[in-house]
Amino acid sequence: MPALVRVVDLVKDYHMGDVTVNVLKGLTLSFEEGDFVALMGPSGSGKSTLMNILGCLDRPTRGHYYLRNRDVSGMTDDELSEVRSGYLGFIFQAYNLLPQYTVVENIELPLVYQGIPLDATTKARCVALAEMVGLGERLDHRPLQLSGGQQQRVAIARSLVNDPQLILADEPTGNLDSRTSVEIMQMLTGLNRAGKTIIMVTHENDIAEWARRVIRLRDGRVESDVRNDTKALAEVG
Amino acid sequence: MRSLLPGTKLRRSLALAVRSLWLRKLRAALSVLGIVIGTSAVIALMAFGKGSMQDALNDIKKQGTNIIVRSVKPSDDSSTSSRAFVAAYGLKQSDLERFSTFGDSISRVVPMRVFASEVRYLERMYNGRLVGTTAEYADVNNLVLARGRFLTDEDDRNLSNTCVLGAGVADKLFPFEDPVGKSVQLRGHRFLVVGVTADRTPTGGTGGSQAVEDFNGDIYIPFNTCRARVGETVLIRSAGSRSGERVQLSQVVLTIDADFETSEGRQKVKALGEAVKQMLREDHPKDDWAVTVPLDRLEDAEIQQERFTRLLVLIASISLFVGGIGIMNIMLATVTERTREVGIRRALGAKRKDIVMQFLVEAVVQTTVGGLAGVVVGLATVFGVPPLWKLVTGANLPAVLSYWSILLSVGVSVLVGVVFGLYPAWRAARLDPIEALRHT
Numbered sequence: 001m002p003a004l005v006r007v008v009d010l011v012k013d014y015h016m017g018d019v020t021v022n023v024l025k026g027l028t029l030s031f032e033e034g035d036f037v038a039l040m041g042p043s044g045s046g047k048s049t050l051m052n053i054l055g056c057l058d059r060p061t062r063g064h065y066y067l068r069n070r071d072v073s074g075m076t077d078d079e080l081s082e083v084r085s086g087y088l089g090f091i092f093q094a095y096n097l098l099p100q101y102t103v104v105e106n107i108e109l110p111l112v113y114q115g116i117p118l119d120a121t122t123k124a125r126c127v128a129l130a131e132m133v134g135l136g137e138r139l140d141h142r143p144l145q146l147s148g149g150q151q152q153r154v155a156i157a158r159s160l161v162n163d164p165q166l167i168l169a170d171e172p173t174g175n176l177d178s179r180t181s182v183e184i185m186q187m188l189t190g191l192n193r194a195g196k197t198i199i200m201v202t203h204e205n206d207i208a209e210w211a212r213r214v215i216r217l218r219d220g221r222v223e224s225d226v227r228n229d230t231k232a233l234a235e236v237g
Numbered sequence: 238m239r240s241l242l243p244g245t246k247l248r249r250s251l252a253l254a255v256r257s258l259w260l261r262k263l264r265a266a267l268s269v270l271g272i273v274i275g276t277s278a279v280i281a282l283m284a285f286g287k288g289s290m291q292d293a294l295n296d297i298k299k300q301g302t303n304i305i306v307r308s309v310k311p312s313d314d315s316s317t318s319s320r321a322f323v324a325a326y327g328l329k330q331s332d333l334e335r336f337s338t339f340g341d342s343i344s345r346v347v348p349m350r351v352f353a354s355e356v357r358y359l360e361r362m363y364n365g366r367l368v369g370t371t372a373e374y375a376d377v378n379n380l381v382l383a384r385g386r387f388l389t390d391e392d393d394r395n396l397s398n399t400c401v402l403g404a405g406v407a408d409k410l411f412p413f414e415d416p417v418g419k420s421v422q423l424r425g426h427r428f429l430v431v432g433v434t435a436d437r438t439p440t441g442g443t444g445g446s447q448a449v450e451d452f453n454g455d456i457y458i459p460f461n462t463c464r465a466r467v468g469e470t471v472l473i474r475s476a477g478s479r480s481g482e483r484v485q486l487s488q489v490v491l492t493i494d495a496d497f498e499t500s501e502g503r504q505k506v507k508a509l510g511e512a513v514k515q516m517l518r519e520d521h522p523k524d525d526w527a528v529t530v531p532l533d534r535l536e537d538a539e540i541q542q543e544r545f546t547r548l549l550v551l552i553a554s555i556s557l558f559v560g561g562i563g564i565m566n567i568m569l570a571t572v573t574e575r576t577r578e579v580g581i582r583r584a585l586g587a588k589r590k591d592i593v594m595q596f597l598v599e600a601v602v603q604t605t606v607g608g609l610a611g612v613v614v615g616l617a618t619v620f621g622v623p624p625l626w627k628l629v630t631g632a633n634l635p636a637v638l639s640y641w642s643i644l645l646s647v648g649v650s651v652l653v654g655v656v657f658g659l660y661p662a663w664r665a666a667r668l669d670p671i672e673a674l675r676h677t
Contacts, residue, residue: 057584057670078588085586096581096674100260113586118249158585 003030003066004165004197005054010063012049012220023049025220026063031199033165036192038211039201045217047201048170054199055088055168056080068165085113089159089167093174095151097143103130103154104139110162129157133187149180156187160196167191169200173207185210254599261571268567269607271560272650276611279553279646280638281618286549288635290542297538299379300531302493302502304510306332306517308484311525325483326525335516336491342509345492347373350463350484356402356456357422358410365406365454367423369463377490378452383407385417385432392431393459398466400428405453407433421456426466428458497532506532557649560607561657568600568661579665580673589666596665600658601651608650612643 012024023046031037041047052058053065056072059080065073072083089110090096097106107126108118116122130139133153135146143151152172159167169188173181189210192198200211208214209228216223258265308327336346347370354367374380375387383404392399400421407416407430416430437452470483493509495502510530517526572579579592587595619636626634 052671055584057674081583081586081588084584090584092674096577096584098578098581100256109582110585112249113582113588113591162586 004033004035004068005029005031005199006064006066007050007053007060008064008066010050010053010065011061012046012053012058013061023220024053024060027217027220027222029215029222029225031197033197034192034195036189036198036210036212037200038208038214039199039217040203040205040208040214041217041223042203044219046220047217050217051168051170051199051201054166055090056083081113085110085162087165089162089164091152091155091159091167091169091172093171095143095148095155095175097151097154097158099143102140102142103135103146106143106154107158107161110158114162126157126161129160130154133157147180148176149183152176152180152184153187156184156191160191165197167196167198169198171201171203173202173204181207250594250598251602254595254602257599258603264567265603268563269560269603269610271563272557272604272607272653273560273611273614275553275557275560276608276646276650277613277615277618278556278611279550279649280612280615280642281622282549282553283546283642284615284619284636284638285634286545287542287637287639290538290545291637292635294535294538294542297531297535298497301497302495302506303377303531304491304493304506304513305488305529305531306336306491306513307488307527307529308486309525309527310482311523324481326523327484328486328489328526330485332517332520333486333489336489336513339491339509339512342494342505343491344494345373345377345490347371347377347490347492348460348486349374349488349490350460350467351487352467352482352484354424354456356406356410358416358419361410363406363409363454365403365456367463367467368455368457369460369467370457371460374457374490377492380437381435383433383435384415385430387432388457388459393461396462396465397459398426398428398462399431399459401432401434401457402430403434403453403455403457404436405451406456423456423458424467497535503532503536506530553646554649557646557653561604561653564600564604564654565657565661568596568658569664571599572596572661572665575665576668576673576676579668580670580676583668583670584674592666592668593659593662596662597655597658600662601654604650604654604658605647608647611650612647615643615646 007027007029010024010027010029011022014021014023027046027050039047039050049058053060053073056067056075057080059075060073063073064071067083067087072080075083084090098109101109104123104126107129108122111118111122127136127139130136133156135141135150135153135157138146138150143154146154152175167188172188173184176184185207188198188200192212198211200207202208212228213226214228215225306328310324311326333346333348336343350367350369352367353364355362355364356367357363368374370388371393372388372390375382380387382401385401387401388399391397400423402410402416402421410416410421411419416433419430420427421430422428434452434455469485470481491509491513493506495505497503497506507530510528510532514528517528582592582595616638619638623634623636626632
């Protein structure tokens, strides 16, 4: 299977005054299409930095990041914006919905920045996504009228609206209770089965178990990279 | 719920801007208050300014294309006045004839002889101002009659003893009866009253050589009658001393056939004014005359109005500028407050220019709404205050609404939004998406 995402000798340095902090120290990783990867590691291990670079929100100091064979590491700010809006979907720990917009409008938002005119077709698509995540009854609600789990489901719907090649989930269950977490993870697993590639940051082992592959980082390097065989087996069975 | 059916990008961003502002209604309202005040100030100040200037201009415009030539007692006439106590000076009958040689350009020549005189009716007496003039005087001065008629050319030709009384004179001499048809005593002659003028407001002392004049004490008699009955020497008694004056003509008003609204017309009037001065300079070495061209005062007044208007606009611009700073202040606070929103939008694919547009549109929507509200307040002031003012103070507060002031002030409001919204919008766009997402 071709690698959807490839990072080669990825280095990220932060300059804090005179001190230079090496956060990523030459990471080389590749993620295949259709994979579901959990990134783990203690704070300071570089997992957030890696996620930011994978999400095209940040650029590496050195090294390359190939997204479907396109090197995005040297792109301009505007080009990165286009990559985000065209190929990536984001799910955040804090849901990050806009409070002034309704459920449907929040789901539409990425389309606005793709320059797609909003019409009946796009609206129907957003409504369908809202129904898919079980919020068909709450299309006109504002985020503050929804529970945390419901908000995260809106965020999942939003991450899908541009039909992304890669979904980046940054501790998607971090703010949720265990029962709701399971619901969300089931939803992500379902998306993965439907072919979506997902990279997820988490620090909870039971959440990581939902993934097919678990990568642990420490001090800016890969500490372990394990295929979750039980998961793969369960699927086969 | 807003429908998301077909709509242009602009309409959508406007709608979203309104929605974002609606979340913080009070703040948005307070922040545009400066713009509202500024805009309404522009409109109201310009209307009142223009109104009051228009009043003054209209006074002068009545004199439009006239040239006023007056006799002036020479100041350094010591050699003659010490010997002869009758001072002879001023415009002569011959001057009057020469004015008509200026040709067709002069459509009217109205001579006047003016001197103080008492007028009696039975036992009542009034110290008025006797004015010997021709029928055209009424036209030149836009005279309105309350009763009867003004003097006619026929009165002049026949040297008839007819007179027209000013409103004040008529009031004093005939408090109870209709003066028309009665005879009054003037310098030992009986004059038949043929008309009474309406109350004339005194001309304001607009400066220059035309002083304040009160016309209500005037008694008008035909010019030729005046020459025949009164002669050329007028005796004046003042503070125990006597002096005499021999003045053939006190004043001549020349009306030029020209349109003073056009620059050619104005040139013509000015050129004739110069010609008249030149002529008098040659004939009157004693410097006993003065030429007033009201048009000059009109131009002065117009320049003054322009200056005044500019000053008002300046003041109003300052208030709009201050309003703009208010907007900028609030927008900066808004950007800080919505840092996270900026991060979210950037993560979802917004480019820097999208963020700039978003905040710029919000700022412009605010100032535009503020500007329109200011127009409403301004119009309410222009139309609402004068009646109230009249009710309370009894005085007129003239207001002339200029439509371009509305366009200008709304235009400037929009511009203020762009100018003062740009920096906050730029700040928002420069935010690092990662930092912005981390912001709480």
